[in-house]
Amino acid sequence: xxxxxxxxxxxxxxxxxxxxxxxxxxxxxxxxxxxxxxxxxxxxxxxxxxxxxxxxxxxxxxxxxxxxxxxxxxxxxxxxxxxxxxxxxxxxxxxxxxxxxxxxxxxxxxxxxxxxxxxxxxxxxxxxxxxxxxxxxxxxxxxxxxxxxxxxxxxxxxxxxxxxxxxxxxxxxxxxxxxxxxxxxxxxxxxxxxxxxxxxxxxxxxxxxxxxxxxxxxxxxxxxxxxxxxxxxxxxxxxxxxxxxxxxxxxxxxxxxxxxxxxxxxxxxxxxxxxxxxxxxxxxxxxxxxxxxxxxxxxxxxxxxxxxxxxxxxxxxxxxxxxxxxxxxxxxxxxxxxxxxxxxxxxxxxxxxxxxxxxxxxxxxxxxxxxxxxxxxxxxxxxxxxxxxxxxxxxxxxxxxxxxxxxxxxxxxxxxxxxxxxxxxxxxxxxxxxxxxxxxxxxxxxxxxxxxxxxxxxxxxxxxxxxxxxxxxxxxxxxxxxxxxxxxxxxxxxxxxxxxxxxxxxxxxxxxxxxxxxxxxxxxxxxxxxxxxxxxxxxxxxxxxxxxxxxxxxxxxxxxxxxxxxxxxxxxxxxxxxxxxxxxxxxxxxxxxxxxxxxxxxxxxxxxxxxxxxxxxxxxxxxxxxxxxxxxxxxxxxxxxxxxxxxxxxxxxxxxxxxxxxxxxxxxxxxxxxxxxxxxxxxxxxxxxxxxxxxxxxxxxxxxxxxxxxxxxxxxxxxxxxxxxxxxxxxxxxxxxxxxxxxxxxxxxxxxxxxxxxxxxxxxxxxxxxxxxxxxxxxxxxxxxxxxxxxxxxxxxxxxxxxxxxxxxxxxxxxxxxxxxxxxxxxxxxxxxxxxxxxxxxxxxxxxxxxxxxxxxxxxxxxxxxxxxxxxx
Ligand SMILES: *Cc1c(COP(=O)(O)O)cnc(C)c1O
Numbered sequence: 042x043x044x045x046x047x048x049x050x051x052x053x054x055x056x057x058x059x060x061x062x063x064x065x066x067x068x069x070x071x072x073x074x075x076x077x078x079x080x081x082x083x084x085x086x087x088x089x090x091x092x093x094x095x096x097x098x099x100x101x102x103x104x105x106x107x108x109x110x111x112x113x114x115x116x117x118x119x120x121x122x123x124x125x126x127x128x129x130x131x132x133x134x135x136x137x138x139x140x141x142x143x144x145x146x147x148x149x150x151x152x153x154x155x156x157x158x159x160x161x162x163x164x165x166x167x168x169x170x171x172x173x174x175x176x177x178x179x180x181x182x183x184x185x186x187x188x189x190x191x192x193x194x195x196x197x198x199x200x201x202x203x204x205x206x207x208x209x210x211x212x213x214x215x216x217x218x219x220x221x222x223x224x225x226x227x228x229x230x231x232x233x234x235x236x237x238x239x240x241x242x243x244x245x246x247x248x249x250x251x252x253x254x255x256x257x258x259x260x261x262x263x264x265x266x267x268x269x270x271x272x273x274x275x276x277x278x279x280x281x282x283x284x285x286x287x288x289x290x291x292x293x294x295x296x297x298x299x300x301x302x303x304x305x306x307x308x309x310x311x312x313x314x315x316x317x318x319x320x321x322x323x324x325x326x327x328x329x330x331x332x333x334x335x336x337x338x339x340x341x342x343x344x345x346x347x348x349x350x351x352x353x354x355x356x357x358x359x360x361x362x363x364x365x366x367x368x369x370x371x372x373x374x375x376x377x378x379x380x381x382x383x384x385x386x387x388x389x390x391x392x393x394x395x396x397x398x399x400x401x402x403x404x405x406x407x408x409x410x411x412x413x414x415x416x417x418x419x420x421x422x423x424x425x426x427x428x429x430x431x432x433x434x435x436x437x438x439x440x441x442x443x444x445x446x447x448x449x450x451x452x453x454x455x456x457x458x459x460x461x462x463x464x465x466x467x468x469x470x471x472x473x474x475x476x477x478x479x480x481x482x483x484x485x486x487x488x489x490x491x492x493x494x495x496x497x498x499x500x501x502x503x504x505x506x507x508x509x510x511x512x513x514x515x516x517x518x519x520x521x522x523x524x525x526x527x528x529x530x531x532x533x534x535x536x537x538x539x540x541x542x543x544x545x546x547x548x549x550x551x552x553x554x555x556x557x558x559x560x561x562x563x564x565x566x567x568x569x570x571x572x573x574x575x576x577x578x579x580x581x582x583x584x585x586x587x588x589x590x591x592x593x594x595x596x597x598x599x600x601x602x603x604x605x606x607x608x609x610x611x612x613x614x615x616x617x618x619x620x621x622x623x624x625x626x627x628x629x630x631x632x633x634x635x636x637x638x639x640x641x642x643x644x645x646x647x648x649x650x651x652x653x654x655x656x657x658x659x660x661x662x663x664x665x666x667x668x669x670x671x672x673x674x675x676x677x678x679x680x681x682x683x684x685x686x687x688x689x690x691x692x693x694x695x696x697x698x699x700x701x702x703x704x705x706x707x708x709x710x711x712x713x714x715x716x717x718x719x720x721x722x723x724x725x726x727x728x729x730x731x732x733x734x735x736x737x738x739x740x741x742x743x744x745x746x747x748x749x750x751x752x753x754x755x756x757x758x759x760x761x762x763x764x765x766x767x768x769x770x771x772x773x774x775x776x777x778x779x780x781x782x783x784x785x786x787x788x789x790x791x792x793x794x795x796x797x798x799x800x801x802x803x804x805x806x807x808x809x810x811x812x813x814x815x816x817x818x819x820x821x822x823x824x825x826x827x828x829x830x831x832x833x834x835x836x837x838x839x840x841x842x843x844x845x846x847x848x849x850x851x852x853x854x855x856x857x858x859x860x861x862x863x864x865x866x867x868x869x870x871x872x873x874x875x876x877x878x879x880x881x882x883x884x885x886x887x888x889x890x891x892x893x894x895x896x897x898x899x900x901x902x903x904x905x906x907x908x909x910x911x912x913x914x
Contacts, residue, residue, distance in 0.1 A: 055102045058114035063127035068098035069224055070130065072258040074161040075180060075466040077474065079126055086113060096626075097163040099224050134259050138186030140766070147766070148774035152318035153178065154192045154302055154328035156294070157200075157283055160257055162626040164223060165199040166264070168283055168589075169554040170651055171366055173625070174430075175324050176257075177464035177651075181758035183258030184466070187766060190309070190318060191262035192302040192328070194294060195220060195253050198282045203589045203622045207529050209605035211590055211598045215282055220253055220266065228252040228263070228305075228312065236312065238265065238304040240296060243387040248276045250297060252305045261315075263305050265297055286593065292376050292384065295416070299323075299330025300389060303338075319774045322362040322765075323424070326374050326416030332357055332423030333398055337390040339785075348785065350397050351792035354423075356785055359901070360777025362769045363424035365417055365456070366648050368437040369558070374416035378403075381414045406444030421445060421456075425776060425903055426769050429458040431649040433672045448911040450859075455904035459768060460670055461649040462761030465753075468655040470633035476505055486658065486753040487760075494749045499742040500735065506636065506660060506745070511544040513634020517585060518542070520620050520627070541615050542583050547715040549664070550635030550656065552587035552623050555597040558646040561588060562600045564639075565607055566700030574704065575616040580712035583616040585631060587623035628652075633659040637680075637711060640665035641703060643695070644672075644685045654756035660745040664711060666699070674755060679748045681706050714741050776901070791901045797836070798897045798910065804834025805841070807914035808874070810893050821883055829864055829877045829893045829914070836873075838866035842898040842905070843877040850890030860884070864893070 057065050073079040083098050084091045087105060094101035105113075113119055140147060155175035159167030167173060175191070182189040198215035206212055220227075228236040228251070240248045249272050250265040267279040279285070279293045303321075310317050321331055339353035348356065367373060378399055385395040401422045402414035409415075421427050421442060429435035435458025440451045465486045466474075477483045480501065481493035494502075522538040542548070555561050564571055564584070574582050586604060590597030601619070608617045620627060632638070638656035640647070640663065650669040657663060663680035665671045675682050683706065686698040717738035754760065780788040809830040815823050827845050843866075848859040864877035883889055893914040896905050905911075 055105070055110070057102070058110055060114045060120045061110070061123055063123050064102060067123070067126055067130060068102055069226070070134075070256040070258065071160055071164070071224055072130065072133065072183070072256075073098055074163070075464065076130075077466075077471055079130075082122060082126060086119070095162065099163070100222060103222075138184070139763075140186035140188070143766070143771075146771065146775060148188070148319040148770055149316040150188045150190060150318045151320040151322060151770055151774075152192060152302075152306055152331075153182075153189050153322045153324065154298065154331055155324035156193065156298055156327040158191065158193050158262065159625055160255070160262075162624060164255065165218070165624065166193070166196055166283070167625075168200040170649075171325060174461055174651060177462070177467065177758040178324070178762065179257040179260045179262060180464040180467060181462070181762045183260045184464075185759060185762055186259065187762055187770075188316075189260045190306065190315065191257065191260060192298070192306060193262065193264050194280045194298055195225070195264035195266040196280055196283045197266075197268055200283045201589070201592060204527050205524060205601075205605060205619075205621050209602040209609070211592075211601055213592050223253075223255075225253040225255050225264070228254050228309065230312070235269075236305075236308045237269070238297075238301045238308070240301055241388045242276070242293070243383055246273060246276065248272065248279060248293060248297060248301075250280070250301055250305075252308065254309075261309070263302070263309055265301050265305055267297065289380060289384070291374075292380055295327050295374070296330055296384065296389065299328045299332075300334040300337075302328065303331050303334040319777055320360050320362060320770050322364070322770070323420060324364055325366045326363075326420040329363075329416050329420045329423060332361055332419070333390055333393060333401075335361075337393050340392045342392055346784065347392070348788070349792065350394060351796055352785065352789050355792045355795065355901075356777075356780050356788035358423060358425040359780045359788070360773050361424040361426070362765075362773050363420040363427040364459075365420070365427065365429055365438050365442075367417075368429075368434055368441065368646050368648050370441065375410075376402075376414045376416075378412055378414050406447065408444060417442070418445065425907070426773055427456045428769065429456060429648065431460045431669045431673060432458050433645055434458060434648045434669065437645050437648075446906045446909045448913060449906045449909075453904070453906045455906050457768065459761060459764045460673065461651055461654075462756050462758035463651050463654045463658065464758045465658060468629070468632060469658045470509060470629075472505065472508060473633065473659055476501075486757055491753060492750045494746050497746070499737050499739055502660070502742050502745060503737045507544060509633040509659065510548055510636065511634075513548065513585065513630055514542045514544045516627075516630045516634075517618055517620065521618055524621050537611075537614070541618060542585075543615075546581050546583045546616070547637070547712060548635050549582055549584050549637045549639050550586075550631055550661070551584065551639045552620075552628065552631060553640075553650075553652055555588045555590040555600055556594070557596055557600075558643045559588075560641050560643065560696070561586070561597075562603050563641045563696060563700050563703065565603060566696055567704065568607065570704045571607075571617075572613055574707050574712070575613050577708075577712065580716040581616065582707060582712060585618055585620065585635065587620040587627060587631070589623055628655070632656050632661065635661050636715060637662050637664050639703075640668075640671070641683060641699065642666055642668050644668040644687055654752075657748050657752040657756055660749050662711075662741075662744055662748060664703075664706060670756070674752060676751070678744060679752055680744070681710060714738060714744075717741070772903075776903075780901070787901065791899065794840070794899060795908070798840060798908065801834035801836045802897075802910050802912075804832060804873070805836065805895055805912045806832040807843075807893050807895060807912060808832055810914055812891075814880075815883075819883055819889070821886055823883045825881050825883065825891075827864060827879050827881060827891070827893065828867075830870065830874060831877055831895055832874050833895075834873050838869075838875050838877075840898060842896045843893065844896070845879060845881055845891055845893050847881050847889070847891035849885065850888040854890065856890055856892065858885075 090104050157167040157172030158175045159173035160176040179191050201213035201215050204212045230236050235251045237249050242248050250267045253264045255262040268277050335357040336353040339348045402419040404410050404415050429438040438456045439454035443451050443454050446454050483490035522535050525535045605619045608619050632655040638653045638661045644666050647669040653663045666683045684702050686695045811828040812825045814826045843864040844861050846859050846861045848856040864879035867876040867878050895912040897908050
């Protein structure tokens with residue numbers, strides 16, 4: 042009924058006949074989204090209804106009629122399959138997996154906080170890479186048995202849906218989601234009432250939220266929802282959409298995520314008996330307030346022996362992990378200091394001094410803005426362990442945040458890296474998974490059998506690739522027709538979309554969000570050259586492009602418009618398409634169907650990038666700037682590197698040079714090899730410009746096999762999870778347990794020690810350094826004895842490390858190729874002065890230099906730079 046609006050809406054859940062009741066459980070746990078036998082079951086029950094539901098089991102089951110359900114319930118073989126799958130799920134949920142073999146020191150529970158989660162198309166709670174990564178993190182944790190609990194927000198509208206206007210301008214709509222129609226259950230108290238968290242807001246207002254639970258395999262995901270009756274309108278709208286903007290909405294989202302998230306976890310522990318998390322991991326700075334809530338818990342005057350700020354900070358930091366995702370300062374979340382003050386004065390953490398909170402986010406370093414509160418800076422100060430998301434990004438982060446550790450070398454900045462990965466069962470095409478199982482017996486990319494892909498006949502791989510490409514072509518035609526119809530084209534005007542793209546043409550994909558640095562339109566730099574590539578008589582390419590621009594980013598929208606206008610040209614429109622509304626559902630057809638995945642960000646602004654990884658899993662070859670993950674994983678045989686012109690060129694020159702390099706690669710390497718114009722090494726038969734005898738490009742396929750066998754395991758999120766467990770979660774849990782033992786005895790001692798060090802540090806000084814043992818003409822191999830006279834104020838020699846650093850002295854006296862030796866504490870010279878001695882050996886000819894420095898030293902410190910204190914001679 043047009044125009045008639047329901048005053049109330051609710052979703053009626055299906056009551057399933059008993060024999061098929063486990064279908065409800067299979068639909069309710071999101072594991073179906075990466076477990077093929079389960080999703081195939083839904084499909085086979087009613088293919089048309091499954092398609093109509095958008096592959097959403099909850100809505101699918103809701104759409105099956107009662108008659109049909111009775112019919113299914115009487116089908117013995119179906120009932121048996123449902124029982125088997127139910128038993129399989131039960132085994133998956135409760136059996137031992139990789140993590141259960143790790144032993145007792147592995148954390149009993151880990152909380153993972155993220156503002157967005159991209160788990161499945163049926164739960165659209167993500168905007169891009171960060172969310173998809175978080176989804177893949179949870180899924181892999183589940184597969185490995187890592188006891189993770191996810192925490193996030195439930196947005197009423199998630200992220201926007203993208204469509205295009207007639208003149209190619211991005212349009213945004215925000216379809217409202219009904220949580221009752223999603224695979225979620227409301228967390229309830231024993232009396233049946235909804236469990237809730239409440240945060241006080243300024244002016245006596247309150248922000249209450251309910252807690253929804255999604256089950257991602259073994260991993261529960263708690264999503265906070267402020268759309269509850271007891272909130273005023275503004276509070277209800279706090280979680281209305283992802284990354285809300287205006288006024289204080291964004292800040293309130295982050296307070297709810299961080300502080301409310303910890304409260305939600307406590308409720309969850311109480312209601313389910315789940316062990317309290319021993320590690321807290323914050324995926325990017327948005328959830329950083331979780332650290333404040335944990336400090337608040339420890340300082341609570343209602344505790345038997347409430348802790349001081351320093352003690353609580355020490356305890357909380359030990360078990361907190363912070364992952365930074367952006368290599369650009371502009372990408373970091375910042376608030377006005379006054380905003381933070383305003384909210385904390387409302388009583389968010391009454392026993393925590395607000396000036397301490399403000400100090401955590403303060404940009405009190407060279408180049409910082411004293412009026413801002415920086416979420417990444419707070420994240421780093423609240424976490425004893427931090428990481429970037431690729432090796433190069435680790436390096437970039439160490440230099441970007443080096444201001445927090447003045448006096449240290451960039452390499453010493455305590456930020457490590459764990460390279461991102463992608464969840465293989467989600468991103469590997471079912472046809473490839475089936476193929477691997479049937480031809481070389483590999484159940485998973487991580488099986489040793491997986492490398493037997495090398496033994497598969499080239500013709501089989503080629504046929505498989507063509508099937509995947511054909512699938513994509515079909516999908517593109519449907520999507521393009523629908524997009525053109527929405528843009529206002531009528532019947533005959535859209536007929537051409539039925540023949541767009543060609544299943545035998547080299548297909549290149551480019552899809553991602555559209556911030557400027559990703560350079561969506563680099564390929565348009567010389568339109569004539571792009572056109573020539575698309576229409577090449579012997580080795581044409583075709584391009585499939587997708588991506589959403591942030592709604593407030595006019596420049597991004599203009600890039601999309603420029604691109605779409607190019608694709609609208611009747612001369613090329615059968616070879617280049619832009620597909621609106623890039624999302625997980627599109628991605629799962631797009632990655633497998635593309636022969637080449639293109640990525641051309643401005644190096645080093647891509648923190649990691651994961652789409653190329655998804656392509657690699659499916660035998661796609663990457664053609665990319667050496668940025669993010671590709672910088673460490675490109676090996677010369679698994680794709681192509683677009684050279685970077687980052688040595689002093691202007692932005693314009695850089696785009697010119699890098700675009701030209703891209704065209705060259707496509708013209709001379711990629712195109713000819715795909716069409717078998719380049720002979721296979723040692724194949725001999727085919728000449729340099731002849732197609733191979735059997736029409737199969739053997740050298741291309743050699744690259745596919747190499748990519749699948751070697752990159753596949755390296756880019757998997759299982760590898761990423763294992764890295765997190767070994768490098769960060771386990772050490773953090775150990776540190777957390779140590780500081781918490783005996784009523785936080787070590788936290789209290791360490792905090793007292795830290796205060797003493799801070800108090801005395803201004804008095805620490807290297808007063809004088811002597812060396813002896815070298816003749817007037819020093820030679821390689823000579824040993825130098827170093828004596829340093831160090832004033833320690835009120836500190837003891839055990840409180841510090843005194844080091845001699847030596848190496849080649851450059852013209853400006855800076856040292857390079859540094860080695861470090863620790864000096865031994867010797868005589869107490871009285872009045873706080875101590876002698877430290879040691880030796881160094883001259884290990885090279887030419888200029889040689891050394892210096893001495895003093896650092897705090899304590900068994901609880903993870904790195905020398907941790908406290909940001911150093912005194913250089
Ligand atoms: C993988 C993926 C992304 C992230 O891609 P990047 O290469 O990391 O930018 C974004 N959106 C969707 C739908 C994806 O599948």
